[in-house]
Amino acid sequence: MDENKVIICRCEDVTLKEIRNAIREGFTTVEEIKRVTRSGMGPCQGKTCGLLIAKEISQMTGKPMEELELQNIRPPYGGITFEEVTKGTITENNK
Amino acid sequence: MKNRANVVIIGGGVVGCSIAYNLAKKGVKDVVLLEKSYLSSGATGRCGAGVRQQWGTKQNCLLASESMNIFEHFADILQIKRDIELKQKGYLLLAYSDKELEQFKKNIEVQHSLNIPSVLLTPKEAKEIVPDLNIEKLVGAAYCAKDGHANPFQVTLGYAEAAQRLGVEINKFTEVKDIKTKNDAVLGVQTNKGFIECTKVVIAAGGWTQNIAKMAGVDLPIYSERHEILVTESVKNILDPMLMSFSYNIYCQQEPNGSFIMGYGPENEPPSYNMESSWEFLETMSKKATWLLPPLKNIRIIRQWAGLYNVSPDRQPIVSQINQVEGLYVACGFSGHGFMLAPAVGILMADIVTGDNLTFDVILDLERFNRGEIIEEPSVV
Ligand SMILES: Cc1cc2nc3c(=O)[nH]c(=O)nc-3n(C[C@H](O)[C@H](O)[C@H](O)COP(=O)(O)OP(=O)(O)OC[C@H]3O[C@@H](n4cnc5c(N)ncnc54)[C@H](O)[C@@H]3O)c2cc1C
Numbered sequence: 001m002d003e004n005k006v007i008i009c010r011c012e013d014v015t016l017k018e019i020r021n022a023i024r025e026g027f028t029t030v031e032e033i034k035r036v037t038r039s040g041m042g043p044c045q046g047k048t049c050g051l052l053i054a055k056e057i058s059q060m061t062g063k064p065m066e067e068l069e070l071q072n073i074r075p076p077y078g079g080i081t082f083e084e085v086t087k088g089t090i091t092e093n094n095k
Numbered sequence: 096m097k098n099r100a101n102v103v104i105i106g107g108g109v110v111g112c113s114i115a116y117n118l119a120k121k122g123v124k125d126v127v128l129l130e131k132s133y134l135s136s137g138a139t140g141r142c143g144a145g146v147r148q149q150w151g152t153k154q155n156c157l158l159a160s161e162s163m164n165i166f167e168h169f170a171d172i173l174q175i176k177r178d179i180e181l182k183q184k185g186y187l188l189l190a191y192s193d194k195e196l197e198q199f200k201k202n203i204e205v206q207h208s209l210n211i212p213s214v215l216l217t218p219k220e221a222k223e224i225v226p227d228l229n230i231e232k233l234v235g236a237a238y239c240a241k242d243g244h245a246n247p248f249q250v251t252l253g254y255a256e257a258a259q260r261l262g263v264e265i266n267k268f269t270e271v272k273d274i275k276t277k278n279d280a281v282l283g284v285q286t287n288k289g290f291i292e293c294t295k296v297v298i299a300a301g302g303w304t305q306n307i308a309k310m311a312g313v314d315l316p317i318y319s320e321r322h323e324i325l326v327t328e329s330v331k332n333i334l335d336p337m338l339m340s341f342s343y344n345i346y347c348q349q350e351p352n353g354s355f356i357m358g359y360g361p362e363n364e365p366p367s368y369n370m371e372s373s374w375e376f377l378e379t380m381s382k383k384a385t386w387l388l389p390p391l392k393n394i395r396i397i398r399q400w401a402g403l404y405n406v407s408p409d410r411q412p413i414v415s416q417i418n419q420v421e422g423l424y425v426a427c428g429f430s431g432h433g434f435m436l437a438p439a440v441g442i443l444m445a446d447i448v449t450g451d452n453l454t455f456d457v458i459l460d461l462e463r464f465n466r467g468e469i470i471e472e473p474s475v476v
Binding site for chain 1: 133134135136140248249252326328329352372377378381382384385391392393394395396397398399400
């Protein structure tokens with residue numbers, strides 16, 4: 001498996017190699033890796049990569065998965081346009 | 096973790112890390128930095144990432160331009176490999192009244208005395224720089240092409256890395272619980288991982304500084320306040336400079352990766368440690384932003400969050416020793432512009448701790464409030 005070709009974060013194009021390098025540098029939480037590599041900063045907010053990164057941290061540091069926290073998922077969750085917010089179409093639809 | 100140190104720095108934001116690096120660079124041995132979470136987990140990692148030199152007082156201009164100099168040559172000066180993603184596509188400050196424009200003119204005079212290359216623009220000229228800008232009601236603008244953006248995580252980690260190379264011990268996930276003093280002098284710092292004996296402590300704990308100072312019996316005239324901010328998906332480049340207005344109350348810029356980052360100063364926000372996001376912010380921000388830059392309408396917002404401003408009585412930093420307790424120092428009260436000033440602040444604090452003459456001719460000591468020397472800076476958001 002070529003670490004350079006395996007994409008872990010699809011939104012921000014972050015490879016397995018970059019994730020492993022960050023862990024080797026001493027960034028051993030998902031939140032830190034997000035900040036050094038941008039993984040999880042894209043539209044899906046780490047829904048896919050968060051777990052993969054946690055697994056990688058667990059394997060490389062020996063920390064059990066249960067002890068690792070995933071990244072914060074922040075509002076507005078789904079990703080809405082400015083126009084949807086200003087026109088209130090989202091709230092209308094939800095009624 | 097060491098159990099003895101010369102200087103303990105509390106806080107692993109950009110300010111603490113810059114201080115750590117500058118102390119070590121001056122040859123101070125056994126510097127230990129303590130951070131309760133990860134580096135840049137406080138305001139630094141939550142900020143708007145703007146760096147500007149267009150200030151209204153001589154000392155802010157001086158600190159900002161010296162800091163910009165360092166940002167410009169960051170990797171070389173610190174001898175590190177990190178790219179801090181410095182983008183110098185300017186800050187465009189928008190004036191919506193003649194009074195505001197007059198103030199900009201005065202500010203530019205001050206800026207020119209320190210060779211900051213700012214200019215005054217007509218609305219039409221502003222639109223040439225930002226073709227999508229709504230110039231309705233705009234009276235004029237001030238612009239400095241050398242202002243811009245830098246990545247706060249990379250800057251902080253850069254300082255941390257360079258500091259460690261010079262011997263500083265950095266302990267992440269280590270929380271300070273108490274500062275021990277005796278006869279009004281520092282004896283050491285109690286953490287959740289043990290006690291560190293030391294005679295000098297620098298508090299650079301951002302929004303939590305006042306609580307930590309209290310551990311040593313010191314009441315600081317500062318408070319913390321929530322500021323919210325959001326970021327969009329990344330799209331093609333349509334905005335070069337940071338857009339900012341004091342009266343319309345907004346800042347907005349497109350980062351080098353293509354996403355927009357923006358916020359405004361909350362009105363009537365009570366002092367607090369609240370870092371929750373609000374729906375009100377999302378709504379008001381969306382209205383402001385799409386009025387100012389209509390093409391934003393169709394762009395997706397992907398994340399919003401909040402951070403703490405640490406505010407001082409004159410909204411200017413306090414970089415000072417504390418007379419009441421020997422060996423205690425604080426760097427706080429950055430009131431929303433601590434990222435861009437951090438390089439110069441690190442140098443200043445290193446001067447103060449080592450007892451050297453200040454490298455920059457500025458007055459940021461705590462005693463200024465007792466002397467009544469309040470700094471009047473007209474250009475803050
Ligand atoms: C929304 C927002 C936008 C902003 N935009 C800009 C901008 O565009 N440009 C600009 O220049 N500035 C901006 N700022 C201001 C800037 O972020 C701050 O002034 C700056 O980051 C302060 O850095 P600091 O290192 O002093 O504090 P922080 O980054 O907050 O660091 C303090 C650290 O201390 C740690 N700490 C706290 N208590 C303890 C303890 N008991 N033990 C150990 N560690 C502890 C915290 O975890 C934290 O990491 C903005 C701020 C906000 C909130």
